[in-house]
Amino acid sequence: MSEYKKLQNGSDIRGIAIDGIDGEKPNLTPKEANHIAAGFAKWLREKTGREDVTIAVGRDPRVSGPDLLEGLLQGFCKEGIQVFDAGLASTPAMFMATIFENVRAGGACEGSIMITASHLPFNRNGFKFFTKDGGLDKKDIARILELAEEDAAKGAGECDPRPAQVTDLALMDAYCVHLQQVIRTGVTDGSTGAPDVAAAKKAAAEDAGVYEMYKDYSEPLSKIPDHRILAVNRGEKEGILKVSVDNVKVFEKKFLTKSNLRV
Numbered sequence: 001m002s003e004y005k006k007l008q009n010g011s012d013i014r015g016i017a018i019d020g021i022d023g024e025k026p027n028l029t030p031k032e033a034n035h036i037a038a039g040f041a042k043w044l045r046e047k048t049g050r051e052d053v054t055i056a057v058g059r060d061p062r063v064s065g066p067d068l069l070e071g072l073l074q075g076f077c078k079e080g081i082q083v084f085d086a087g088l089a090s091t092p093a094m095f096m097a098t099i100f101e102n103v104r105a106g107g108a109c110e111g112s113i114m115i116t117a118s119h120l121p122f123n124r125n126g127f128k129f130f131t132k133d134g135g136l137d138k139k140d141i142a143r144i145l146e147l148a149e150e151d152a153a154k155g156a157g158e159c160d161p162r163p164a165q166v167t168d169l170a171l172m173d174a175y176c177v178h179l180q181q182v183i184r185t186g187v188t189d190g191s192t193g194a195p196d197v198a199a200a201k202k203a204a205a206e207d208a209g210v211y212e213m214y215k216d217y218s219e220p221l222s223k224i225p226d227h228r229i230l231a232v233n234r235g236e237k238e239g240i241l242k243v244s245v246d247n248v249k250v251f252e253k254k255f256l257t258k259s260n261l262r263v
Contacts, residue, residue, distance in 0.1 A: 003027065004035075004149040008141050010213045014117055014126035017064035021123050028125060030071030032148075037075025037113075039148030040129060043140065044111045047131065054082045054106065056097035056169055058089030059115035064125045068115050075151075077165055084109060084169035091116060093175040095130040103174045104167075108132065119231045214241055 007015045007028060013036065015028025044053045057072055059065035069085070076083045084104060086097065094114040101107045114128040129136040129144070136144075214232055235241035 002149055004145045008145055011135055011137050011141055012126055012128050016123055017125035018123050030067050033068045033071025034075040035148040035152040037072040038079050038151040039144040041076055041079040041081050042147045043144045048110055053110040056084040056086055056109040056112040058086035058094045062125055065115050068125055073166055083166045085166055086169045086171035089172055091128060093171055096175055097171055098130050098132045100174055103171060119227050
């Protein structure tokens, strides 16, 4: 398997972005981001049949985010893509960048990327991709990484993207207004007319594919890390995941010890 294909995590791209954990060597750096951006640009042109596609990019606060953003911008620059930088953003908001017609003068973007690794450890990061149809599927990600690998074989092709091709995008302002309108006019619990916040959170999480990697997921209890337990429990609480334990004895041994058993 190629180094780029190893970055696929279901319908996302995930990798090690910085040093900090022994034995974990970075494999998702600005260099890889450069070629992945080129791959996404080529894929988006294939999908839309258009050359003049526009792409919005946002990120979460991880320390590796700004460097990965610059790598993406370099890749988009060499492809001649007009990019809109949303700065710090949320994953659902980045999807809406492909929907909102009034977020910029030219209307919605044809594609968007969220730089995030959700609940994963600090040294990880990744990319989520969107079009107006929602998050990309596994086949789409595989194609993007195939195109990225082809681009990597040609060399980096760096250029300075800031002067002409990157424009700041006030996406979170538009998204906040959108949420206010939804809460005031649409999302109700069916009985009192009050906003159903739980339903809104579930819909946003499903749209963003936050729990995609856990839909056909299993792992030995003896090896599952704490942060993954929290993510799975949160998905179950929000009604998106169903969780079961196959071996109750192992569960009891790991979690129902004398030190943490409460009666």
